[in-house]
Amino acid sequence: MDPLVALTISLSLAALLAGAAAHKALAWERWQGVVENYRLLPSAAAIFAVTLPCAEVTASVLLLLPFARPLGAAAAAALLVLYAVAMGINIARGRRAIDCGCFGTQLRNGISSWMVGRNILLAMLALTLCLPPGSRPLSVFEVLLAVGIVVTLGFLYPVVGVVLARPLPRYEDNFRRSAPQSGR
Amino acid sequence: MQQALPYLVVLQLLVTLALAILLFGLARQVGILHERVAPMGAMTSDRGPAAGEMAPQVSATTLAGAPIVVGGASTQGRSRLLLFVSATCPVCKKLLPIARSFSAAERLDIVLVGDGEVTEQQAMVTKFGLGELTYVNSPQVGLAFQVGKLPYAVLIDAEGVIRAKGLVNSREHLESLIIAEETGFGTIQSYLAARSRREHPKPEITPL
Numbered sequence: 193m194d195p196l197v198a199l200t201i202s203l204s205l206a207a208l209l210a211g212a213a214a215h216k217a218l219a220w221e222r223w224q225g226v227v228e229n230y231r232l233l234p235s236a237a238a239i240f241a242v243t244l245p246c247a248e249v250t251a252s253v254l255l256l257l258p259f260a261r262p263l264g265a266a267a268a269a270a271l272l273v274l275y276a277v278a279m280g281i282n283i284a285r286g287r288r289a290i291d292c293g294c295f296g297t298q299l300r301n302g303i304s305s306w307m308v309g310r311n312i313l314l315a316m317l318a319l320t321l322c323l324p325p326g327s328r329p330l331s332v333f334e335v336l337l338a339v340g341i342v343v344t345l346g347f348l349y350p351v352v353g354v355v356l357a358r359p360l361p362r363y364e365d366n367f368r369r370s371a372p373q374s375g376r
Numbered sequence: 377m378q379q380a381l382p383y384l385v386v387l388q389l390l391v392t393l394a395l396a397i398l399l400f401g402l403a404r405q406v407g408i409l410h411e412r413v414a415p416m417g418a419m420t421s422d423r424g425p426a427a428g429e430m431a432p433q434v435s436a437t438t439l440a441g442a443p444i445v446v447g448g449a450s451t452q453g454r455s456r457l458l459l460f461v462s463a464t465c466p467v468c469k470k471l472l473p474i475a476r477s478f479s480a481a482e483r484l485d486i487v488l489v490g491d492g493e494v495t496e497q498q499a500m501v502t503k504f505g506l507g508e509l510t511y512v513n514s515p516q517v518g519l520a521f522q523v524g525k526l527p528y529a530v531l532i533d534a535e536g537v538i539r540a541k542g543l544v545n546s547r548e549h550l551e552s553l554i555i556a557e558e559t560g561f562g563t564i565q566s567y568l569a570a571r572s573r574r575e576h577p578k579p580e581i582t583p584l
Contacts, residue, residue: 221469221470222466222469222470224466225464225465225466225467225469226466228464228466229466291466333382337385337386337389340389340390340393341389343393344389344392344393344396345396347393347396347397347399347400348396348399348400350400350403351396351399351400351402351403354403354406354407355403
């Protein structure tokens with residue numbers, strides 16, 4: 193794989209994981225509740241709440257170190273698949289209204305199946321970093337280009353969530369008996 | 377063409393970046409719009425004793441061990457706000473400090489009602505500094521008011537009549553219950569129904 197592509201992917205994933213960890217740290221109290229609310233291994237929820245952000249930071253740092261990139265990529269893929277499985281189980285249970293805990297918990301759009309697909313796609317993208325990279329030396333121009341692409345993707349990433357979010361209930365839905373009564 | 381290629385790539389990237397920032401800004405505007413038009417009243421479910429009915433009387437003991445009767449006429453002649461909470465619900469954690477400041481700001485007796493392990497509840501009371509509020513750990517109260525979702529609030533006036541109730545997620549929701557008591561409309565639905573009958577909105581229950 194061309195080193196420019198590899199650099200772009202690893203920078204994007206590192207930014208994604210670091211951003212996710214930062215959001216969890218900023219909303220620490222709520223994050224504890226979010227982990228408990230997934231209702232998976234309830235006895236280990238407190239441990240998960242601490243280890244997951246730590247694992248995110250570690251994977252993010254490893255992705256930035258050129259010699260540790262495949263290790264970081266594998267860790268990132270494992271985390272993304274773990275989140276996909278956690279969301280998948282809760283979707284199968286019919287608990288779609290729980291807080292995703294991904295980014296900005298204020299929107300609280302719940303979890304949906306496209307998020308599982310997104311995580312699997314990102315995990316596959318991460319695993320491509322485990323392939324042997326090309327040995328072409330990168331110029332400063334190309335590195336700046338990669339950073340520019342990552343910043344652009346960073347602006348586009350949250351937009352996907354807004355576009356794919358479930359539409360809010362209509363006014364009339366409030367009067368229907370079968371209206372979803374989750375507090376969103 | 378070969379020399380121009382790097383400049384074209386940079387130009388393309390700048391244009392894409394500008395578009396991405398604009399799109400992000402638009403998405404943010406949509407998010408703000410959703411937040412602004414979000415319902416600002418406590419959501420009421422159809423179950424349980426309705427606003428305007430007498431609140432069921434349930435005897436229970438507080439966490440401190442004192443006997444208390446939830447519901448019925450107040451001995452102090454004050455309104456009471458029952459707030460159903462749990463140590464495990466994320467929104468409750470956000471609402472508990474609000475409830476504490478609320479009890480100081482409004483002339484209300486706040487009764488927190490939990491349902492679960494005593495040690496868990498006591499840990500929550502110490503963590504959020506709720507020592508001075510009355511805390512009842514009794515599943516019977518929740519059953520009597522048919523509470524299905526937390527955090528849930530029920531406002532009972534001094535005579536023991538339910539004035540308003542609903543799912544509360546924010547300070548605005550709690551305040552909407554007080555407004556409901558003051559205006560006499562227990563729910564936005566009853567207000568809209570009164571308006572759609574082209575009547576002058578007349579309170580269902582007389583304001584205090």
